[in-house]
Amino acid sequence: MTEEKKDLGTGSSRRNFIKTTALAAAGFMIVPRHVLGGRGFLAPSDRLMVAAVGAGGKGQSNIANIYKGGKSEIAFLCDVDDRRAAASVKAFPKAKYYRDYREMLDKDGKNLDAVVVSTPDHNHAMIAMAAMQLGKHVYVEKPLSHDIYEARKLTEAANRYQVVTQMGNQGSSGDGVRQLQDWIDAGVIGKVENVYCWTDRPSWPQGVLWPSTNGEIPKELDWDLWLGSAPYKPFIDKLVPFNWRGWWDYGTGAIGDMGCHLVEPPFRVLGLDTPIDVQCSVGSIYVDEFKRGYFPDSCPPSSHVIMTFEKTKKTKGNLQIHWMDGGIKPARPEELLPNEPFGANGVLFEGTKGKMMCDVYGANPRLLPLTKNAEDRTKKRTERVPGGVDGHYWQWAEAAIAGYGKMKLSSPFEIAGPLTETLLIANLAIRGTDVQKPKENGKGFSYPGRDIKLLWDKQNLRVTNFDDVNQFVKREYRQGWSLGV
16 A cells, blocks of 8 residues: 555544544534545635644744734644744744644644644654645745755655645745846846856854764753754754754755755746756865865865756756855956945846846846846736745745645745755765775875766766765665655
């Protein structure tokens, strides 16, 4: 029996079916949601009953924004850290509180319609998958997953289980990226030749060794549940709630954090798919006068990644996107005057007829030189999302109420999945620079992944010319944790 058939034919779904049949026979006119059951079913007059896994930090803002749309009830809160969840617990006092999402889905899965996942990256996929397999709509914070394999499986699962999905890159619903689309479609800058994306992140430690001194686990934190799918390690100070981003076991570095906001505009408006090859250079931390530090557990302090994409109708030929983090930026465009701001985070499109820029989230789109913007008369042809960036949350809730396939979304997994894969393929190149092998003469080590271009096989999810990095395509989960596929 397949997993899909098992979900549909046994357990709570079967019990709900029996209850529904009995009530119908008795002549009931109004049937509660938990009796109706069904995959993604929602009574038209109902509000969306939402469960939040990760209720603090970004989770707090996610559920607050979803609630502000007026169509959702925050019915369940789940967090492994009571300190982080405190503000949401206060804001939604009627919500039932859990620490373990598995217990929540097991006990109250029949009473909820949708799940918002706002945990660290390494636990995104297994929580989202568990919810989708119960027929629940999901909103997952960016990046969609920690591993390429997970992103592919989530994309497939969204279609298989026919649930409404959205990734938390809210800029994809903004007016800015739609203005960029209008300019591209109208040929204002011609065919695009190169794109540059840059960020001042990381704003957390990277290029460091795991601390040798263990910390004391706060009584409000369940450390084992926080680790989830990741290998067991003793608790260290300052890892939670934010510095986990710089460690490969939990985070995806600067490109995982900001790439969904900066690479997304060119990925969308140029109609790109995952890259065909990727190469990079990374910043160094020197441990002595002659040798670069070796920190395989931690992302580097800075990187410059070049991703090559196959030609589309909007590009001159195969396109290169340059990703730069750690404060590295491309050269200022000649069209910018000396004192006109270039921005700490941004995107630059170079076309055959001109250039255009935007900030993070696709905000503040502008043609270069800036004087062109006052003269621009390009018609708005790309449909805007009501509410713009804020509408990203409301759009998902309304689509979930309408049902699978009834409404268009800005970042469903069919779009968010390939975008996430793209960013994680870039991370293969970054991680490959720390692949260490003993030299043949036995004196020291070599780093064969530092000076090569990785060739990507999309269908088989593997690098074809440097097998050492394929171990990072699909990691091994800690015993007791599973993606469920």
